[in-house]
Amino acid sequence: MSRNTMPTDVENWKSEVYGNEIREHLFEFAERGFDSIPDDERDAWFERFKWWGLYHQRNGQEGYFMMRIGTPNGVLKPGQLRVVGEIADEYARGPGTNPIFGDAYADFTTRQSIQLHWIELSDVPAIFEKLEENGLSTQQACGDSWRNIVGNPVAGKDGQEVIDAWPVIRDLNETFKGDDDHANLPRKWKVSVTGSADGSGQGDINDLAFEPAYKDVGGDDGEGGGDGAEGGERIVGFNVRVGGGLARNEPRFARDIDVWVPPERVSDVAGGLSALFRDHGDREDRYNARIKFLVDEWGPEEVRETLQTEYVDFDLETAGRDVREEYTYNAGEGERNDLIGIHDQKDGRNFVGLNVLVGRMGAADVLDLADFAEEYGSGEVRLSQRQNVIVTDVPDGELDDFLAEDLLEHYSPEPSPFMRGSVACTGTEFCSLSIVETKNRQVRFARWLKENAELPDGVEEFHVHLSGCTASCAQPQIADVSLRGMKTRKDGEPVEALDVGLGGGLGEEPGFARWVTQRVPADEVPGAIANLLESFADRREEDESFRAFVARHDDEELDALVDPEETDYEDPMMHNTKRTWYPYAENDGLEDAPPVPADD
Amino acid sequence: MTTRLRVLDDGAWISVDDHREIRVSELWRLDAPGFCSCDLADLVVENFQEVGVDGSRVEARVYGQCIACGGAGITDWLPVGRVRGGEFVELDRSCVRRTRRE
Numbered sequence: 001m002s003r004n005t006m007p008t009d010v011e012n013w014k015s016e017v018y019g020n021e022i023r024e025h026l027f028e029f030a031e032r033g034f035d036s037i038p039d040d041e042r043d044a045w046f047e048r049f050k051w052w053g054l055y056h057q058r059n060g061q062e063g064y065f066m067m068r069i070g071t072p073n074g075v076l077k078p079g080q081l082r083v084v085g086e087i088a089d090e091y092a093r094g095p096g097t098n099p100i101f102g103d104a105y106a107d108f109t110t111r112q113s114i115q116l117h118w119i120e121l122s123d124v125p126a127i128f129e130k131l132e133e134n135g136l137s138t139q140q141a142c143g144d145s146w147r148n149i150v151g152n153p154v155a156g157k158d159g160q161e162v163i164d165a166w167p168v169i170r171d172l173n174e175t176f177k178g179d180d181d182h183a184n185l186p187r188k189w190k191v192s193v194t195g196s197a198d199g200s201g202q203g204d205i206n207d208l209a210f211e212p213a214y215k216d217v218g219g220d221d222g223e224g225g226g227d228g229a230e231g232g233e234r235i236v237g238f239n240v241r242v243g244g245g246l247a248r249n250e251p252r253f254a255r256d257i258d259v260w261v262p263p264e265r266v267s268d269v270a271g272g273l274s275a276l277f278r279d280h281g282d283r284e285d286r287y288n289a290r291i292k293f294l295v296d297e298w299g300p301e302e303v304r305e306t307l308q309t310e311y312v313d314f315d316l317e318t319a320g321r322d323v324r325e326e327y328t329y330n331a332g333e334g335e336r337n338d339l340i341g342i343h344d345q346k347d348g349r350n351f352v353g354l355n356v357l358v359g360r361m362g363a364a365d366v367l368d369l370a371d372f373a374e375e376y377g378s379g380e381v382r383l384s385q386r387q388n389v390i391v392t393d394v395p396d397g398e399l400d401d402f403l404a405e406d407l408l409e410h411y412s413p414e415p416s417p418f419m420r421g422s423v424a425c426t427g428t429e430f431c432s433l434s435i436v437e438t439k440n441r442q443v444r445f446a447r448w449l450k451e452n453a454e455l456p457d458g459v460e461e462f463h464v465h466l467s468g469c470t471a472s473c474a475q476p477q478i479a480d481v482s483l484r485g486m487k488t489r490k491d492g493e494p495v496e497a498l499d500v501g502l503g504g505g506l507g508e509e510p511g512f513a514r515w516v517t518q519r520v521p522a523d524e525v526p527g528a529i530a531n532l533l534e535s536f537a538d539r540r541e542e543d544e545s546f547r548a549f550v551a552r553h554d555d556e557e558l559d560a561l562v563d564p565e566e567t568d569y570e571d572p573m574m575h576n577t578k579r580t581w582y583p584y585a586e587n588d589g590l591e592d593a594p595p596v597p598a599d600d
Numbered sequence: 601m602t603t604r605l606r607v608l609d610d611g612a613w614i615s616v617d618d619h620r621e622i623r624v625s626e627l628w629r630l631d632a633p634g635f636c637s638c639d640l641a642d643l644v645v646e647n648f649q650e651v652g653v654d655g656s657r658v659e660a661r662v663y664g665q666c667i668a669c670g671g672a673g674i675t676d677w678l679p680v681g682r683v684r685g686g687e688f689v690e691l692d693r694s695c696v697r698r699t700r701r702e
Contacts, residue, residue: 009606039618040604042618043606043608043615043618059620059623286610287611287649428625432608432609432612432623433609433610433612433624434625435624435625435644435646436625469624470646470647485625486644486665486667487625487626487627487644487667488667489627489642489667494627497667518670519667519670576625576626578623578624578625578626
C-alpha cells in the first residue's frame, strides 16, 4: 500500500521553488493566462502563490483568488487606504454577489491585514504595481514564513504607550520580508511587538511576542527586573515569549523564555528565534510544525539555551518587569477591551476607533473613509486585531464634524455591544477549510441580539467570535462566547451547527474558552446566547464580569445555562454551504459554477 | 497506472489525480468499533490526515467528531472511493463506512 501525505508534498514543492523567485513564475502565468498552469502542477503553484499573498479560492470558484495585503502593525499611511479601496472597486468583483455586502469589498482581518476576493490571475501584475507604487505589499502575507507583524495599532501615538514599538516593527518588516534566510520556514511565523500597557498586540497568541518591560542596568542591582537600581539606568525594552497559537484544537499561550531585550536588539533575537524554528521545526508533519509544539517538547529553558548558544552572539538578559497587570485588551473587564471610540493621543490629538461589523467594508465606504481620514485627520488609518479601523490624528476641533458624518452611522465609534464584540472569519463563502458560513451569519446574529438580548447593568462589552473551523482565524478561544463551525442533524437532516465555548479572554492572566455545549444547530444559537445572558443577569454576583461568572461555574452548569432555542431568528444557510459554488447564488449548486474567468 | 493522491489545503481536501474530490464538513456513517461508544458513529469530517490507496480502493485517515456521542479523534483507514478504469468514483456519501480489517 502506498501512502502520500501532505507534508512531503508541500516541503518538496517548497524545495523546488519558493520565496522571492515565485514572483517571476506568477507573472508569467498571469501573462499567459490561468489555463497555462499545467493541471498536474496547480496544487504546487497554488501552495507557492500563498507566499505572495494569493490563495486560490475554493472549489466552484476556479480561477479566482483571495489576495492578502500585509500592513505591518495595521498602519495605513496617508493615501494607502484609498489605494486599497480603488483596487477593491476595480478588481475585487466576481460572479457572486453577497446579499449583505454587495459586489466589491475589503476584509480587515484579525492580524491587521486586508483581504480582497475574486481576484483574477491576469490582474495580479497591475495590482502589485499599484500596491508597490504606494508602499503596500502582499509579500509573505501567507505561506511558510514571516507573516504580517502585529501590535498595538496606534503605536507611536497612544497616550498609554510605554515604548513606541512602531520603529521596531518597521525594522523587523524591512529586515525579514524578502530575506532568503528566513523565507522558507517549516510553517507560518507570527510575530507580535507591543509597546503599550493595554496588551492590544495580543502577544500571547503569537509564535513570537515582544511585550513591554523595564530593566535596570548598570547599577548596584545589575540583575534587577526593573524595580529600581541605585546608580543605574532604567531602560524600557521587551520581554520575549514564544510558542503561542490557537489552531487545530491545540491552543497555547506563548511561553516566557526569561529574556529581556532592548529595542536595538529585537531584530537579532527575532532573527535568532526564526532561524531556530527554521532549523529545528518539524518539516515531516505539518500538523506538528508550529513552534508551539517545539516549545512543548523542549520547554522554555531549552529554547532560551539554544538561542543563546547557537543563534545570538551576545549575552541575553533575564526577563525585566513587565506591565501585564495593566492589560485590558480583550480581557473581559475594565476599560479599553478594544480600541473603539475616541481616545487621546500623546500629541493632544485623538484617534477614533470605528466598528466594522465582522471586518468587512464595501469599496465605496472604504473610499469615503479615506476621504474623511484626509479631511479630518492626517489621512492615516490603522487596523486593529478586532477587525476594526482607527482614524488617527483628529484634532479636537474636527471631532464633532467627523462624528456627524453619515458614514459613521454604519461604522460607529459607539456601537451596540453585540456589533462591537462581533468577530468572524471568512467561512464557506470562499474558504476551503471552513465547515460553515460565517460572516453573514455573524452579522445576522449581531443584529438579532441587538434587538432581542440585553446585557446586565454595567456590562458594556460582550465579545462573540465565530470561526468556521478549528484553524481559528476568528480567534474563537479568546472571546466571551466562542462559536466554532460544526455539523449536526436536525429532524434527521444534516444542518450547519456551532460548538459553543465560554469565558475566554486575554489580559494579565489569559484563559481559553471552555467548550461547554456541542453542536448547536445554527438557528438556535442566538436564542442560546439570549438565554445565557438572562441567566447571567439573574445569577450574577454584584458587578461580576461575564468571564468571572463563567469561571465560577463548572462545564455542566454552563451547558445547562446555554439552553439552545428556536426563536424568530431565521437562518437561510442551514444547508451544506460547502456543496455550493457560492452559498448566496440563486443557482448555487456546484454544477452551476461559473467558468474560469476569461483572460483580458 | 499510478494514482496521484494528496491531502490539500491544510487537510480540507483529498485530491485524486490533481482534482479535488473529497471535502471536509460532510457527515459520514461509520462502523468503526473503538472510535467512539456508538454502534454506528455519525462522523463530522473535520480534517484529512492521510490518504492512501490499497489496490483500487482509496482510503483516508480522518480527524472528526461523532455528533451522536461527542467522541472525537483520528479514525483508522476509511474508504473514500475507488479508481475504476483510471477514473475516481467517490463512495456514496450516505453509505456506512467500515475501517479496514488487518
